[in-house]
Amino acid sequence: MSSTTTSAAPETAGPLLSLRGLEKRFSLSGDFLEQLKFKGGKLVREQQYVHAINGVDLDIQRGEALCVVGESGCGKSTVARTVMGLITPSGGEIHYDGERIDDRTTKALMPYRRRMQMIFQNPYASLNPRMTIQQTLEEPIRLHHPEWSPQRVKDQVAEVMASVGIAPDWGARYGHEFSGGQRQRIAIARALAVDPEFIVADEPISALDVSIQAQVLNLLMEAQRERHLTYLFITHDLAVVEHFGTRVAVMYLGRVCEVAPTATLFATPRHPYTQALMSAIPRLEDERPQHLRLAGEVPTPVDLPSGCVFHGRCPHADARCRSEVPALIATDEGGRVACHGVEEGRIG
Amino acid sequence: MTIPTSPLERSPTTSRRERLRDSYLLYSFLRDPIAQLSLLVFIVLVAAAVLAPWLAPMNPYDLAQIDILASELPPLWIDGSDPAYLMGTDAQGRDLLSTILYGARVSLIIGFGAVAMQAALGVCFGLLAGYLGGRVDAFLMRLADIQLSFSTLMVAIVVGALFKAIFGGATYSAYAVPLLVLIIGLAEWPQYARTVRASVLAEKGKEYVDAARVMGLSSRRIMFRHILPNTLSPIFVISTVQVANAIISEAALSFLGLGMPETQPSLGSLIKSGFDYIQSGSWWITLIPGLVLVVLVLVINLLGDWLRDVLNPRLYKG
Numbered sequence: 001m002s003s004t005t006t007s008a009a010p011e012t013a014g015p016l017l018s019l020r021g022l023e024k025r026f027s028l029s030g031d032f033l034e035q036l037k038f039k040g041g042k043l044v045r046e047q048q049y050v051h052a053i054n055g056v057d058l059d060i061q062r063g064e065a066l067c068v069v070g071e072s073g074c075g076k077s078t079v080a081r082t083v084m085g086l087i088t089p090s091g092g093e094i095h096y097d098g099e100r101i102d103d104r105t106t107k108a109l110m111p112y113r114r115r116m117q118m119i120f121q122n123p124y125a126s127l128n129p130r131m132t133i134q135q136t137l138e139e140p141i142r143l144h145h146p147e148w149s150p151q152r153v154k155d156q157v158a159e160v161m162a163s164v165g166i167a168p169d170w171g172a173r174y175g176h177e178f179s180g181g182q183r184q185r186i187a188i189a190r191a192l193a194v195d196p197e198f199i200v201a202d203e204p205i206s207a208l209d210v211s212i213q214a215q216v217l218n219l220l221m222e223a224q225r226e227r228h229l230t231y232l233f234i235t236h237d238l239a240v241v242e243h244f245g246t247r248v249a250v251m252y253l254g255r256v257c258e259v260a261p262t263a264t265l266f267a268t269p270r271h272p273y274t275q276a277l278m279s280a281i282p283r284l285e286d287e288r289p290q291h292l293r294l295a296g297e298v299p300t301p302v303d304l305p306s307g308c309v310f311h312g313r314c315p316h317a318d319a320r321c322r323s324e325v326p327a328l329i330a331t332d333e334g335g336r337v338a339c340h341g342v343e344e345g346r347i348g
Numbered sequence: 349m350t351i352p353t354s355p356l357e358r359s360p361t362t363s364r365r366e367r368l369r370d371s372y373l374l375y376s377f378l379r380d381p382i383a384q385l386s387l388l389v390f391i392v393l394v395a396a397a398v399l400a401p402w403l404a405p406m407n408p409y410d411l412a413q414i415d416i417l418a419s420e421l422p423p424l425w426i427d428g429s430d431p432a433y434l435m436g437t438d439a440q441g442r443d444l445l446s447t448i449l450y451g452a453r454v455s456l457i458i459g460f461g462a463v464a465m466q467a468a469l470g471v472c473f474g475l476l477a478g479y480l481g482g483r484v485d486a487f488l489m490r491l492a493d494i495q496l497s498f499s500t501l502m503v504a505i506v507v508g509a510l511f512k513a514i515f516g517g518a519t520y521s522a523y524a525v526p527l528l529v530l531i532i533g534l535a536e537w538p539q540y541a542r543t544v545r546a547s548v549l550a551e552k553g554k555e556y557v558d559a560a561r562v563m564g565l566s567s568r569r570i571m572f573r574h575i576l577p578n579t580l581s582p583i584f585v586i587s588t589v590q591v592a593n594a595i596i597s598e599a600a601l602s603f604l605g606l607g608m609p610e611t612q613p614s615l616g617s618l619i620k621s622g623f624d625y626i627q628s629g630s631w632w633i634t635l636i637p638g639l640v641l642v643v644l645v646l647v648i649n650l651l652g653d654w655l656r657d658v659l660n661p662r663l664y665k666g
Contacts, residue, residue: 031486084562106564113564126555130577140563190559 015059016097016198016230017083022056023091024078025049028302051301052078053254055092057328060198065224065231067245067262069238069277071298075254076234077121080202083232084118085109096198114144117191121203123183127175133186134171137161140194156193163226164189164219181212185219192223200232205240217244238281242266250274253309254301256328260335270337272314272347308340316341376658383654386647393644397452404446405432408613416441420630438618438633439625440610447613448637452644454614458528459595463587465533466594470540471583475571477541478548489545492538500535500597501604507531508606521609528607532594543586547579581659588652592645599641615641 028048029035037046053075060066068076081087083094085101094102101112120126127136137157141148148156158168164185175183184204191199201220205213217240223229235241241248242262249259250273258271269275276292294313299305308326311317320340328336329343341347377383396403406413419441422429429436435444477488511527512520520527551557552575560570599616601607603623608614610621615637622633 081558086558086561106566110564113562118559118562120555120559122555126559128556128560128574128578131574139560139565143563143565187559194563 014098015095016062017058017060017232018095019056019058019079019083019092020095021092022053022058022079022082022089022094023051024053024075024082024087025051025090048302051254051304053082054304055325056251056254056256058249058256058259060230060232062230063228064246065233065244066247066249067233067235067241068249068251069235069241070251071236073298073301074251075301076236076251077202078254079251080118080200080232080234084116084200114194115196116198116200117194117196119184119187119191119199119201119204122207123180123187124207126187127183129174129176132172132174133166136175136186137171137190137193140190144194160189160193163192163223179212180208181216184208184212184216188216188219188223192227195227197228198230198232200234202234203236204233206235206237213240220244238277250277253298253304255309256338257310258335258337258339259328260331260333260337264333264335268333270331270333270335270342270347271310271339272316272341273310308338314341316347318346373658377654380654382650386650386654389643390647390651393452393640393647394456396449397456400446400449400453404443404449405434406443406446408442408447408450409611414441420625420628420633422630423632423636435636436630436632438622439630442613444633444636447618448615448640451613451615451618451637452640454525454608454612455595455598455616455641455644458525458532458598458614459591461525461529462532462536462594462598463590465529466537466590467540467583467587469533469537471544471576473537474541474544475548475576478545479552479567479571479575485545488541492541495535496538498535500532501600503535504528504531504597504601505604505606508601512606517609521611524608524612528598528601532597535597536590536593539586539590540583543582544579547582548575551575551578585652585656585659588648588655592648592652595641595645595648615644 026049028050029046032045035045035047037044039046056075056079058066058079068079070076078087082089082102089102092102093100096112096116101109104112127133131139134157137160138153141153141156145153157171161168161171166182166185166189170178170182170186175186178186188204204220205216208216220231221244224231231244233244245262247259247261248265249256250265250271251257252273258265258269258274260270265274266278269278273294276294279290279292296313299309299312305312305322307323308314308317308321311321314321318340324340326338326340326343328338330336331342339347377387401407408414418430418433418437419439421433421437423436423444424431424434426436433443433445435448438444438447473488473492477485508520508527508531548571557570557574560574565574595615598607598614599619602614602616603620605620608617610617613621618637619634619641622630622635622637626634
């Protein structure tokens with residue numbers, strides 16, 4: 001593995017983060033004894049899995065905000081947590097700045113911990129209730145810069161607090177004394193405290209009041225401008241995507257079905273699922289909304305459908321869709337889409 | 349960007365003392381006369397035990413002060429008593445008040461020592477089992493199950509008897525206190541381990557633990573600095589109950605003759621030594637230390653009860 005592609009030449013290097021065939025399945029079957037079953041007079045070992053993500057390919061370029069959208073259970077949060085190393089992938093590779101990071105030990109990951117940080121969904125649970133804000137913010141700095149003097153740590157905390165709009169005298173208080181929006185600011189400050197270059201935000205505004213959502217979103221965009229951050233932004237709110245994202249990846253049942261620049265995706269969605277998703281956005285001028293209604297429900301991720309995961313609900317599905325898994329192919333508009341129909345020109 | 353004004357009325361620089369003053373703990377304490385009385389009695393008993401060398405009229409460990417001719421004297425309010433002995437004397441002529449004070453000291457040392465030992469073991473094992481999960485969890489919890497399937501008294505009797513048989517009575521007397529702390533501590537750690545594990549499992553799923561992992565903190569630091577402080581409430585509650593239990597265990601062992609030797613009386617061994625004379629009318633040698641033991645255990649349990657009510661997150665969330 002060459003070290004020339006690391007931070008030495010960040011502008012010219014490839015994608016900051018790339019996921020290759022990432023897979024994660026969670027066992028449903030419990031421990032060994034619970035897996036043993038009697039079937040037809042024979043003792044067999046049976047294991048069932050939830051296939052949370054199966055074969056995700058994504059590239060995140062420097063400086064962009066890649067939004068991942070999809071409905072509940074499509075695996076978007078699992079992607080975020082796998083990228084951060086909170087979950088070990090069952091298959092596939094994660095490359096950060098050209099270096100493979102998914103097979104590293106905790107110790108070998110340490111240099112990357114400073115460069116990538118995470119913001120969580122629930123600001124009521126993401127702050128330790130027994131630590132003051134000052135302690136919460138100092139901890140990552142002390143960990144990653146043990147050589148810094150106490151004064152320098154304090155200065156860094158003050159700087160990062162100011163940048164997210166936290167008054168300096170909040171430091172002596174505990175997390176429960178703040179509102180949701182204030183806590184999320186503190187959580188953002190914690191992520192920014194070690195000057196990361198890449199931030200994974202797992203639905204950071206979905207637990208907040210609508211009035212606060214815009215504030216926090218603007219704060220994140222401001223931080224991106226000032227600190228040249230790259231985001232992997234998980235959300236299910238398409239309005240946020242339109243406002244925030246440089247590019248959008250649409251996920252369905254643990255697979256990416258379409259990746260495209262935000263404007264392109266909203267103007268000309270190609271994948272049938274994306275088209276249905278886009279038609280569901282309520283618009284002011286809609287008098288007689290023409291939602292594309294999908295038949296049926298999302299299949300269970302325990303027994304994945306063969307072929308394209310979407311074929312059971314797709315109005316354009318044919319025999320090939322039922323048997324062959326579509327790969328992501330480039331489209332004329334600069335996006336990539338995983339659909340046999342688009343590839344064959346059946347779907348406009 | 350404008351800084352939103354805080355809606356909080358409390359000044360940001362509240363000290364620990366001010367926090368205590370505002371806390372629900374103190375609020376509930378000031379409105380619970382049983383808790384206040386229990387704490388008062390407990391403090392008086394502990395203070396008397398700790399200050400025994402200064403408070404007690406004589407030193408029951410000092411053979412020169414013991415007058416065998418003054419044995420089995422009744423307490424002051426009964427005919428035939430000696431005003432020098434407020435609560436009478438035991439069969440060896442030791443002043444009962446002094447012996448109870450010294451005995452309560454031994455009982456409390458063993459009670460708190462054993463609980464400290466249980467807590468240290470139980471908290472570590474519980475944290476490891478809960479946080480690491482998997483095989484470590486299965487192994488430690490089966491170990492706890494095995495430990496719980498032996499009763500404390502049975503373990504103590506076997507270990508105590510073996511120790512006595514191997515090293516002899518004199519060595520046993522010299523190491524009786526640490527030995528009892530060890531036995532009672534080892535026998536009861538699963539109580540802590542199970543409770544701590546359950547709390548850790550609940551805390552582990554919260555996002556602040558994920559945030560700490562994303563930061564790159566070591567498992568040890570996450571366990572002790574992040575998770576442990578959030579599991580303290582149940583630990584406090586068990587500790588009070590366990591102190592009472594440990595004191596009772598020690599008393600029971602001493603009563604069976606496997607606890608403290610008679611030369612270093614604990615409350616339990618005092619009760620036992622008096623038990624032989626109860627038929628001959630010297631009831632005070634057993635009854636008075638017995639009452640002290642009951643009161644001591646009762647107030648600890650009442651305090652534990654109150655603490656459990658206060659710290660119960662279903663009744664009060666803080």
